Amino acid sequence: MDFFNRFAVPHPSFLIYGAMVSIAIAMIAVVVGITYFKKWGYLWREWLTTVDHKRIGIMYLIVALLMLFRGGVDAIMMRYQLSMPDNTFLDSQHYNEVFTTHGIVMILFMAMPFITFFFNYLIPLQIGARDVAFPRLNALSFWLFFMGAMLFNMSFVVGGSPDSGWTSYFPLAGNEFSTSVGTNYYMIAIQIAGMGTLMTGINFITTILKMRAPGMKLMKMPMFTWSAFIANVIVVFAFPVLTVLLAMGTMDRLFGTNFFTTDNGGMDMLWANLFWVWGHPEVYILILPAFGLYSEIISTFARRNLYGYKSMVASMVVISIFSFLVWAHHFFTMGQGPLTNSIFSITTMAIAVPTGVKIFNWLFTLWKGKIVFTTPMLYSILFIPLFTLGGVTGVMLAMSAADYQYHNTMFLVAHFHNVIIPGVVYAMIAGLTFYWPKMFGFMLNEKLGKWTAWLLSVGFVLAFIPMYITGLDGQARRMYTYSESTGFSTLNMVSFIGAAIMAVAFALLVYNIYYSIRYASRDIGSDPWDARSLEWATHTPVPEYNFAIIPEVASTEAFWDSKKKGHELFKGKIEKIHMPNNSPLPFIMSCIFFVFGFSMVFSIWPVAIIALIGILACLTYRSFEKDHGRYISVEEIEETEAKLRGAKK
Amino acid sequence: MKVDNSLPLEYSTEENSLKILGFWIFLGAEIMLFATLFTAYFTLENRIGNGPSGAEIFEISPVLVETILLLTSSFVIGLGIHAMRLGNKKAMMIFFSITLLLGAGFLGFEIYEFIHYVHVGATLQTSAFTAILLTTLGTHGLHVTFGLVWGLFILIQIKKRGLTPETANKSFIFSLYWHFLDIIWIFIFSFIYLKGMM
Ligand code: HEM
Numbered sequence: 001m002d003f004f005n006r007f008a009v010p011h012p013s014f015l016i017y018g019a020m021v022s023i024a025i026a027m028i029a030v031v032v033g034i035t036y037f038k039k040w041g042y043l044w045r046e047w048l049t050t051v052d053h054k055r056i057g058i059m060y061l062i063v064a065l066l067m068l069f070r071g072g073v074d075a076i077m078m079r080y081q082l083s084m085p086d087n088t089f090l091d092s093q094h095y096n097e098v099f100t101t102h103g104i105v106m107i108l109f110m111a112m113p114f115i116t117f118f119f120n121y122l123i124p125l126q127i128g129a130r131d132v133a134f135p136r137l138n139a140l141s142f143w144l145f146f147m148g149a150m151l152f153n154m155s156f157v158v159g160g161s162p163d164s165g166w167t168s169y170f171p172l173a174g175n176e177f178s179t180s181v182g183t184n185y186y187m188i189a190i191q192i193a194g195m196g197t198l199m200t201g202i203n204f205i206t207t208i209l210k211m212r213a214p215g216m217k218l219m220k221m222p223m224f225t226w227s228a229f230i231a232n233v234i235v236v237f238a239f240p241v242l243t244v245l246l247a248m249g250t251m252d253r254l255f256g257t258n259f260f261t262t263d264n265g266g267m268d269m270l271w272a273n274l275f276w277v278w279g280h281p282e283v284y285i286l287i288l289p290a291f292g293l294y295s296e297i298i299s300t301f302a303r304r305n306l307y308g309y310k311s312m313v314a315s316m317v318v319i320s321i322f323s324f325l326v327w328a329h330h331f332f333t334m335g336q337g338p339l340t341n342s343i344f345s346i347t348t349m350a351i352a353v354p355t356g357v358k359i360f361n362w363l364f365t366l367w368k369g370k371i372v373f374t375t376p377m378l379y380s381i382l383f384i385p386l387f388t389l390g391g392v393t394g395v396m397l398a399m400s401a402a403d404y405q406y407h408n409t410m411f412l413v414a415h416f417h418n419v420i421i422p423g424v425v426y427a428m429i430a431g432l433t434f435y436w437p438k439m440f441g442f443m444l445n446e447k448l449g450k451w452t453a454w455l456l457s458v459g460f461v462l463a464f465i466p467m468y469i470t471g472l473d474g475q476a477r478r479m480y481t482y483s484e485s486t487g488f489s490t491l492n493m494v495s496f497i498g499a500a501i502m503a504v505a506f507a508l509l510v511y512n513i514y515y516s517i518r519y520a521s522r523d524i525g526s527d528p529w530d531a532r533s534l535e536w537a538t539h540t541p542v543p544e545y546n547f548a549i550i551p552e553v554a555s556t557e558a559f560w561d562s563k564k565k566g567h568e569l570f571k572g573k574i575e576k577i578h579m580p581n582n583s584p585l586p587f588i589m590s591c592i593f594f595v596f597g598f599s600m601v602f603s604i605w606p607v608a609i610i611a612l613i614g615i616l617a618c619l620t621y622r623s624f625e626k627d628h629g630r631y632i633s634v635e636e637i638e639e640t641e642a643k644l645r646g647a648k649k
Numbered sequence: 650m651k652v653d654n655s656l657p658l659e660y661s662t663e664e665n666s667l668k669i670l671g672f673w674i675f676l677g678a679e680i681m682l683f684a685t686l687f688t689a690y691f692t693l694e695n696r697i698g699n700g701p702s703g704a705e706i707f708e709i710s711p712v713l714v715e716t717i718l719l720l721t722s723s724f725v726i727g728l729g730i731h732a733m734r735l736g737n738k739k740a741m742m743i744f745f746s747i748t749l750l751l752g753a754g755f756l757g758f759e760i761y762e763f764i765h766y767v768h769v770g771a772t773l774q775t776s777a778f779t780a781i782l783l784t785t786l787g788t789h790g791l792h793v794t795f796g797l798v799w800g801l802f803i804l805i806q807i808k809k810r811g812l813t814p815e816t817a818n819k820s821f822i823f824s825l826y827w828h829f830l831d832i833i834w835i836f837i838f839s840f841i842y843l844k845g846m847m
């Protein structure tokens with residue numbers, strides 16, 4: 001019995017029991033459903049073992065949407081708790097757990113897979129390739145990420161959630177102050193997911209460098225591909241720092257080392273520094289692909305080439321370098337002295353310059369454009385002013401002397417939501433709406449889509465702008481309640497209403513998907529938006545080999561030129577196509593990783609060792625395996641092409 | 650599979666050249682990994698708590714032997730790749746085997762060194778300094794261990810399948826990995842041992 005006690009949640013409440021029951025019911029329902037409809041074979045063949053970048057992309061999307069829901073529930077609970085003074089909906093411990101998991105889930109398990117979904121789905125199509133450089137590694141990336149995410153989410157009902165903030169500063173996160181296994185989950189689940197992300201980075205850099213269609217020079221790549229390329233370079237430089245950091249944290253917690261403790265020479269600030277050496281580049285990993293999506297959308301619906309292509313690229317390169325030079329702005333108040341603070345102040349403010357360049361480029365693209373107000377465009381237009389506001393408050397925070405006033409207040413919370421929601425989240429929804437027809441062969445409803453965009457924006461403004469004010473008035477972040485006399489209650493109520501409106505907006509998005517599945521026209525061709533780059537040049541639905549003939553490119557807007565200027569994309573004749581085989585190995589290996597992670601969290605060493613041996617066995621198998629892929633014959637391709645061409649009419 | 654015979658065997662297919670580039674990028678990530686470890690090491694170097702300092706526990710002789718073994722092995726694997734380019738399977742296998750033996754020797758001495766540290770009371774738990782010392786050395790040592798097994802697998806495959814574009818590609822990538830570990834060791838030798846003993 002003692003053995004099982006460790007799996008109990010240390011601080012249960014009816015909410016957690018409710019979650020346990022509903023998770024159990026949902027899992028049973030899924031298993032029964034799949035069995036009833038006899039879909040196990042389909043699931044295994046077409047999804048669990050797939051190496052197709054499009055399917056892997058869609059799996060990333062599904063995880064991202066699920067995690068958006070989970071993180072969103074956390075958010076609503078926090079806003080409700082703070083909507084009234086001395087509220088008792090959540091106690092302090094629960095509040096700690098909820099803001100911790102909200103942060104991690106939203107950044108690492110929602111935003112990251114969302115951009116990775118776009119990497120996966122779009123990049124091979126945009127550069128005219130048939131898959132990524134290492135399709136099987138790509139599957140492994142996904143499954144590791146997935147298992148990491150599941151392990152992290154499990155903490156909620158088995159053993160207890162992490163509760164020391166998404167930044168997990170030591171000594172708070174050490175054994176002394178965080179006694180439950182929650183922080184072990186943090187260290188290990190993120191480690192597993194992070195390995196997946198690092199492999200994604202390597203994979204896409206190689207893909208973009210080596211697999212572009214003939215004629216597509218680096219400076220002729222679509223802007224999203226550029227942004228993804230730079231984001232992945234940042235991944236490769238930043239994520240190893242996280243790997244080491246989490247390994248050290250794990251050792252402190254499981255093996256009693258003294259890296260970040262307060263005795264035997266340990267140094268808690270080392271954690272803070274290394275965390276942000278990864279953490280700041282991480283926020284740029286999220287925002288750069290979002291910038292890329294806005295660039296695609298804005299030039300498509302302004303019906304103009306993107307203004308300032310070269311400066312767009314240059315500004316992203318500068319941002320990527322600077323993103324590694326600003327980390328200390330996250331702890332100006334933690335005693336590194338005026339000289340260091342001034343240097344980091346200046347580098348931080350300098351980042352606003354290339355960001356500003358991009359804003360002006362978008363404005364100049366819109367200038368004299370024939371603007372078409374579609375839903376994705378509406379998001380992009382809302383993004384520009386809202387995001388700029390977030391950037392400006394970022395510069396305010398960057399002034400180290402003034403930051404003593406703002407740091408760790410709701411002002412900071414307002415800042416980063418102000419850049420992440422209009423910056424990243426809008427881009428994700430806009431991109432999803434934009435690429436939906438490419439993926440599924442029908443459009444999302446425009447009217448519902450615009451309603452969603454407006455509701456989301458109204459909700460956003462109501463939810464977050466008041467935080468700037470309460471923050472300046474001294475409301476600290478991460479406080480689970482406050483008293484009437486502080487005078488924060490009205491504005492916090494407004495925030496709650498805003499958050500509720502945002503929840504309605506997300507519900508509307510879901511309804512829109514349902515509505516469009518039922519009623520939207522299937523007769524939309526393969527280029528419903530009259531778009532510009534190669535991903536629209538192939539059929540919808542995209543055949544597994546993407547392009548029957550590899551396109552030849554002469555400009556940044558290859559597809560547009562083929563439509564308007566008679567540029568010929570597909571020359572030559574169809575040849576047999578080499579494709580990679582499906583493989584169960586990535587999935588199996590990641591499952592073993594899950595077992596390994598779980599037994600590490602609870603220090604069940606025998607199981608951990610067996611799992612480790614299992615992982616090594618998988619690697620051994622892989623080393624000896626002979627797998628040269630397969631060929632799709634010319635007849636088969638011609639048949640598919642004929643069918644797809646027929647489907648278009 | 651298209652084979653381009655104007656290129657060396659390990660680059661001869663498109664898949665091969667993708668793998669080599671991908672591995673270079675992976676090595677970039679590895680450099681960041683070790684750079685982070687070194688940064689942490691330099692930060693914690695003097696934070697010895699109640700434990701010993703580097704000068705008190707480092708012993709020059711095993712470290713020198715380790716250095717010589719690993720540097721030689723890196724040279725020998727270069728010869729192995731040269732033999733591979735010439736298509737001399739037998740010579741290549743001999744050189745690869747010597748590399749792995751030297752690597753195993755390195756590992757043996759490193760294990761001896763670790764036992765020594767534990768003996769003199771410098772364990773993972775002693776202080777921040779000992780923890781980062783053992784972690785940095787251990788990370789490198791684990792890489793070597795992994796490399797030994799990996800190298801052995803490649804040797805077996807070459808023996809069974811001969812020098813194909815695939816096995817040549819694996820061998821070449823393995824040699825990159827091995828050289829990389831050697832370079833990291835040079836940094837460890839200079840900035841951990843020599844600096845610590847001065
Ligand atoms: C003009 C550009 C920006 C500047 C000058 C800037 C500046 C800052 C500063 C100085 C802080 C620390 C404040 C404090 O802790 O007191 C901060 C926090 C933060 N920023 Fe920004 N920022 C910018 C853009 C962004 C973007 C684009 C994102 C994300 C997409 C972002 C995400 C965050 C996050 C998540 C935090 C807080 C993390 C935490 O403590 O939990 N920022 N920013």
Ligand SMILES: [Cu+2]
Pocket residue numbers: 279280326327329330
């Ligand atoms: Cu930052």
